[in-house]
Amino acid sequence: MILRLAFGSLLARALTVTMTVLAIALSVALFLGVEKVRTGAKASFADTISGTDLIVGARSGSVQLLLYSVFRIGNATNNVTWQSYLDIAARPEVDWIVPISLGDSHRQFRVMGTTLGFFEHYKYRRDRGLQVAEGKLMADLFDTVIGADVAQALGYQIGDPIVVAHGIASFTEHKDQPFRVAGILEKTGTPVDRTVIVSLQAIEAIHVDWQSGAKIPGKTTPADQIRQMDLTPKAVTAALVGVTSPLKTFALQRRINTYPEEPLLAILPGVALQELWGIVGLAETALLAVSVMVVITALIGLMATLFASLNERRREMAIYRAMGASPRVILGLLVLEALMTTLLGALLGLAMLYLGLWIAQPLVDSAFGLYLPIEPPGLRELGVLAGVIAAGAIVSMLPALRAYRLSLADGMMVKT
Amino acid sequence: MSVAPIISLQDVQFRWPGRAGFGLSVQQFELARGEAVLLLGASGSGKSTLLSLIGGTVLASQGTVRVAGEDIASLPGGQRDRFRAEQIGMIFQQFNLLPFGSVLDNITLPLRFAPERRKRAGDVQRAAAGLCAALALPEGLLTAKAATLSVGQQQRVAVARALIGTPPLLIADEPTSALDETAQGQFLDLMFQQIRAQRSGLLMVSHDPRMADRFDRVVEMADLVHVERPAA
Numbered sequence: 001m002i003l004r005l006a007f008g009s010l011l012a013r014a015l016t017v018t019m020t021v022l023a024i025a026l027s028v029a030l031f032l033g034v035e036k037v038r039t040g041a042k043a044s045f046a047d048t049i050s051g052t053d054l055i056v057g058a059r060s061g062s063v064q065l066l067l068y069s070v071f072r073i074g075n076a077t078n079n080v081t082w083q084s085y086l087d088i089a090a091r092p093e094v095d096w097i098v099p100i101s102l103g104d105s106h107r108q109f110r111v112m113g114t115t116l117g118f119f120e121h122y123k124y125r126r127d128r129g130l131q132v133a134e135g136k137l138m139a140d141l142f143d144t145v146i147g148a149d150v151a152q153a154l155g156y157q158i159g160d161p162i163v164v165a166h167g168i169a170s171f172t173e174h175k176d177q178p179f180r181v182a183g184i185l186e187k188t189g190t191p192v193d194r195t196v197i198v199s200l201q202a203i204e205a206i207h208v209d210w211q212s213g214a215k216i217p218g219k220t221t222p223a224d225q226i227r228q229m230d231l232t233p234k235a236v237t238a239a240l241v242g243v244t245s246p247l248k249t250f251a252l253q254r255r256i257n258t259y260p261e262e263p264l265l266a267i268l269p270g271v272a273l274q275e276l277w278g279i280v281g282l283a284e285t286a287l288l289a290v291s292v293m294v295v296i297t298a299l300i301g302l303m304a305t306l307f308a309s310l311n312e313r314r315r316e317m318a319i320y321r322a323m324g325a326s327p328r329v330i331l332g333l334l335v336l337e338a339l340m341t342t343l344l345g346a347l348l349g350l351a352m353l354y355l356g357l358w359i360a361q362p363l364v365d366s367a368f369g370l371y372l373p374i375e376p377p378g379l380r381e382l383g384v385l386a387g388v389i390a391a392g393a394i395v396s397m398l399p400a401l402r403a404y405r406l407s408l409a410d411g412m413m414v415k416t
Numbered sequence: 417m418s419v420a421p422i423i424s425l426q427d428v429q430f431r432w433p434g435r436a437g438f439g440l441s442v443q444q445f446e447l448a449r450g451e452a453v454l455l456l457g458a459s460g461s462g463k464s465t466l467l468s469l470i471g472g473t474v475l476a477s478q479g480t481v482r483v484a485g486e487d488i489a490s491l492p493g494g495q496r497d498r499f500r501a502e503q504i505g506m507i508f509q510q511f512n513l514l515p516f517g518s519v520l521d522n523i524t525l526p527l528r529f530a531p532e533r534r535k536r537a538g539d540v541q542r543a544a545a546g547l548c549a550a551l552a553l554p555e556g557l558l559t560a561k562a563a564t565l566s567v568g569q570q571q572r573v574a575v576a577r578a579l580i581g582t583p584p585l586l587i588a589d590e591p592t593s594a595l596d597e598t599a600q601g602q603f604l605d606l607m608f609q610q611i612r613a614q615r616s617g618l619l620m621v622s623h624d625p626r627m628a629d630r631f632d633r634v635v636e637m638a639d640l641v642h643v644e645r646p647a648a
Binding site: 001002004005008009011012315316319320321322323324325326327328329408 | 471473493494497498500501502506508511512513514515516517521524525526528529530563577
């Protein structure tokens, strides 16, 4: 009955209570939303590359290798010779291997030379493969497949010509050998979106008349002549490797790292991604801190509402006292009220979160390539909700104690 | 113990804390079981303080306040509150009820804090319905929100609440002041009927001497209580 009366009292002050509930709900939704985005970003980040067991490159740092081979950030200090690549490819543990060759760019986007195997083996978000949205994969030497961001930013259609620049942010262009857009990939939310993909041979082809990073003056080999040449690369930048059995990953990694002919480095993408997240993940802490403050603000609002309601409720408390309620019951009533308010707020916040997720999920996915899974609240979310409710009870102690003191002083009589 | 007066005050002194508060002292006052006493006094004569002393929400600094033979000051706080719920039915001037609660919730509220009284009430719902009928409250009112009732109805619901579970003492603080004259008479008739039926004692405070002849005894506040005001 007390519970019913406490609820009735809340209903009687529906407007202010609704406002408080809304404030708490919004803060809870924001907090959980930030959490969701945070874990979603982390998961999306970790899902940038999957299905690849090892990434092989010249010996440097694991984060650096990951940055240039997967994220197209920075440059390789050295290449892997074609011979080393073939040696690794020939190892029995290797199920598949995809070479990638970097170093050129088109406008602000990196150009990557690779084989068709890349489209087959590059996976993100666990087991999603690259899909061609328009056109098809490279068939000709001077065909290119571009990522969704490239197409969108530069407004490219199938069949448009592309001139690749030598190096990155460079003004010397491979004008002699223009490419043609053969295919546009679907948005993935990975760095592939910002990549111009050409065949490995094409990278060789555009460098036919080049030597030591500079064009040989006056030398221009016609395209049809290039087609006749042996375009086997002398080196690649890195290679993605899949092993026949996960158990063999470490053995192969050790083999590659101790490869006698050339200093190489093989990394586990997952481990390197985690290492990298440790660096870029600082922002998540800041985000979290902000949302914690929003929750605290809402709780202070709850406390203020409770304080404000005390005066108009002295009569109510006097009635309870006269009916034999101890001051402790008064204290309990206020804490109970705060509990109900925060519980309502938390539940409403949860509902708002899921509604928001339901609306925003496809938008966020297509706009940022950030996949926010809609799943029942996990232990962590429930913990947050419980924490907010507990915090509501704790902040209500202050007004509740004041009510306790007031009801001790007023007793059964309120001079109104 | 059953012969002990329901209220007994002996050499009681009390002072509200703080400089602005006043104090009062009562040399001797008794109210026998089943006796109806009218306490006459203007506002500011210390009525509320006296009722709070008897209710045990404030404690005398000197002397003893006994209710049903029990020295209130000797009870620890929580038990004192329960003791109040068990022994005393309370009626205020107005705003007696929790406006958001149903009439039934309001009537049965003291039973929540008084298990013995609850036992005496038996079937709570039936007891409440019986009291409502006896107090001429329309049937079907039990489930109505208290806020929807007229002032007169509210005061009668307050009487029902004070009477449920037959506490030995009713304290009424100007219960008729919010009612017009005809409603006052009707209210008092119904209340006295029930008090006599239950043989409960009644201590009623009022400034209105016209209702004096209904009571067994009339006491002037000025004769009973010595009020001490702080020298301003």
